[in-house]
Amino acid sequence: MQSVSESAVSVFGPQGIANAQLVRRKIRQGAWASHTSGLASDHVQGNVVILPEAQANDFLRYCQRNPKPCPVLAVSEPGQAMLPSLGDDIDICSDLPRYRVWNDGVVVDEPTDITALWRKDLVTFVLGCSFSFEHALLEAGLPLRHIAQGKNVAMYRTHIATQPAGLFHGPMVVSMRPMKAAAAIRAVQVTSRFPNVHGAPVHLGNPALIGIADLGAPDYGDAVDIMDDEIPVFWACGVTPQAALAQARPAFCITHAPGAMLITDLLNQQLASF
Amino acid sequence: MQSVSESAVSVFGPQGIANAQLVRRKIRQGAWASHTSGLASDHVQGNVVILPEAQANDFLRYCQRNPKPCPVLAVSEPGQAMLPSLGDDIDICSDLPRYRVWNDGVVVDEPTDITALWRKDLVTFVLGCSFSFEHALLEAGLPLRHIAQGKNVAMYRTHIATQPAGLFHGPMVVSMRPMKAAAAIRAVQVTSRFPNVHGAPVHLGNPALIGIADLGAPDYGDAVDIMDDEIPVFWACGVTPQAALAQARPAFCITHAPGAMLITDLLNQQLASF
Numbered sequence: 001m002q003s004v005s006e007s008a009v010s011v012f013g014p015q016g017i018a019n020a021q022l023v024r025r026k027i028r029q030g031a032w033a034s035h036t037s038g039l040a041s042d043h044v045q046g047n048v049v050i051l052p053e054a055q056a057n058d059f060l061r062y063c064q065r066n067p068k069p070c071p072v073l074a075v076s077e078p079g080q081a082m083l084p085s086l087g088d089d090i091d092i093c094s095d096l097p098r099y100r101v102w103n104d105g106v107v108v109d110e111p112t113d114i115t116a117l118w119r120k121d122l123v124t125f126v127l128g129c130s131f132s133f134e135h136a137l138l139e140a141g142l143p144l145r146h147i148a149q150g151k152n153v154a155m156y157r158t159h160i161a162t163q164p165a166g167l168f169h170g171p172m173v174v175s176m177r178p179m180k181a182a183a184a185i186r187a188v189q190v191t192s193r194f195p196n197v198h199g200a201p202v203h204l205g206n207p208a209l210i211g212i213a214d215l216g217a218p219d220y221g222d223a224v225d226i227m228d229d230e231i232p233v234f235w236a237c238g239v240t241p242q243a244a245l246a247q248a249r250p251a252f253c254i255t256h257a258p259g260a261m262l263i264t265d266l267l268n269q270q271l272a273s274f
Numbered sequence: 275m276q277s278v279s280e281s282a283v284s285v286f287g288p289q290g291i292a293n294a295q296l297v298r299r300k301i302r303q304g305a306w307a308s309h310t311s312g313l314a315s316d317h318v319q320g321n322v323v324i325l326p327e328a329q330a331n332d333f334l335r336y337c338q339r340n341p342k343p344c345p346v347l348a349v350s351e352p353g354q355a356m357l358p359s360l361g362d363d364i365d366i367c368s369d370l371p372r373y374r375v376w377n378d379g380v381v382v383d384e385p386t387d388i389t390a391l392w393r394k395d396l397v398t399f400v401l402g403c404s405f406s407f408e409h410a411l412l413e414a415g416l417p418l419r420h421i422a423q424g425k426n427v428a429m430y431r432t433h434i435a436t437q438p439a440g441l442f443h444g445p446m447v448v449s450m451r452p453m454k455a456a457a458a459i460r461a462v463q464v465t466s467r468f469p470n471v472h473g474a475p476v477h478l479g480n481p482a483l484i485g486i487a488d489l490g491a492p493d494y495g496d497a498v499d500i501m502d503d504e505i506p507v508f509w510a511c512g513v514t515p516q517a518a519l520a521q522a523r524p525a526f527c528i529t530h531a532p533g534a535m536l537i538t539d540l541l542n543q544q545l546a547s548f
Binding site (some may be wrong): 179182183186188189192200201202204205206209229231240274 | 453456459462463466474475476477478479480483493503505548
């Protein structure tokens with residue numbers, strides 16, 4: 001449903017662009033190193049966090065305590081690069097378009113393959129991403145302003161604290177989509193079916209009530225227009241665990257590069273809870 | 275869940291008050307002629323409209339076209355006083371606490387039994403009522419201001435037109451319950467499961483967008499306090515068909531008296547759609 005660039009069509013072909021396995025194979029071959037929005041859009045995409053086992057245990061507890069911003073789709077065995085529960089032949093070392101390598105909370109490299117960095121103690125987390133629920137909203141006929149305006153979604157730090165675990169803590173980050181009231185009500189219904197990709201909104205209406213001073217100045221992403229007959233609707237956002245990770249400053253960690261998600265074989269509709 | 279008066283306890287007994295068939299039998303015997311809020315509260319209660327067959331056909335089309343304010347739970351065969359689909363031995367002529375008899379749109383009598391008025395061409399409609407979804411909201415731990423304040427819910431005429439059918443037309447009437455945002459989101463989830471008793475809200479937030487000038491001046495029921503951190507949430511209301519009926523002014527019709535509903539054997543939970 002999301003818009004797809006001409007360059008993506010030229011790499012994957014007009015049909016191939018919808019095929020998760022083909023897109024992943026091209027990514028593994030190094031033919032695509034950019035964002036994944038609109039690629040294989042019927043399929044679930046995931047945020048990726050790779051941590052040494054010691055911090056991984058803390059991070060899993062952090063996700064368990066904060067399921068709305070940190071919905072875990074899969075956790076690998078330590079040292080195992082394959083993610084069989086998410087699809088056929090998924091190798092986390094090569095199947096993302098681009099990675100970020102972090103030392104002590106600082107990005108030190110943005111490679112397109114991490115095979116050389118793999119270690120026997122690394123654990124991979126794949127977390128649900130809002131692309132899945134946006135796909136469901138668009139299929140339900142609900143327009144999304146940031147997509148119509150060709151922008152990134154607007155994201156804000158709130159004064160809602162996440163539940164800490166070990167190293168990990170910080171404020172909940174939310175994404176905001178302006179909607180007319182009837183669309184907001186429908187959006188609650190649609191996204192409630194998808195608890196594994198952030199689920200129902202966490203807030204709607206007055207942004208000050210969750211500690212947002214100015215909707216025109218998002219902390220991440222782009223500001224979008226809000227019309228007089230619209231209300232802002234806020235969802236827990238996958239930037240929350242990334243922000244917690246940046247604050248925790250583990251000695252070593254790898255994530256996806258922003259927007260360059262893992263494409264799985266799961267269909268978005270498979271995540272629907274009823 | 276709703277509060278029950280001491281007089282109700284003395285009539286039905288502390289246990290009997292929860293038993294739909296016992297309560298209905300006492301009503302039939304003339305032992306209770308008042309409102310039914312809090313009686314047999316696990317059970318579905320219904321608004322009642324009784325019309326001659328000619329207008330009944332128009333009214334059924336009106337309900338079909340406006341399912342949110344006019345959710346039909348049962349329609350009788352012409353001339354049949356029994357409603358077997360709603361419970362055991364329900365006789366619509368005697369099993370409401372109090373009726374209203376209308377001639378040309380004017381209330382001419384408020385009897386407690388209509389056996390003497392029954393005719394072979396009369397058709398009974400039973401429409402879902404907000405008691406069922408309020409019960410579900412309270413069970414979900416969501417407080418309701420009007421119940422806490424011992425008031426009737428606030429209701430307003432909107433500028434949303436219903437779809438006309440034959441004689442019947444008019445504005446949608448809505449009920450309003452103020453809630454914090456998180457409770458409003460949860461209330462959308464809870465009431466979405468109950469399409470047969472008005473279902474999800476039709477609006478939330480700015481009342482002017484649906485033609486309500488002043489929340490402090492409801493058209494029916496009582497005004498309630500709205501706190502600074504709350505938004506008004508609006509549901510389609512069963513007063514809508516009553517208002518359409520009053521405007522249509524059929525030569526003859528019978529309804530329940532306000533608040534004196536038909537108590538059925540159905541459990542509220544049986545209406546849940548998932």
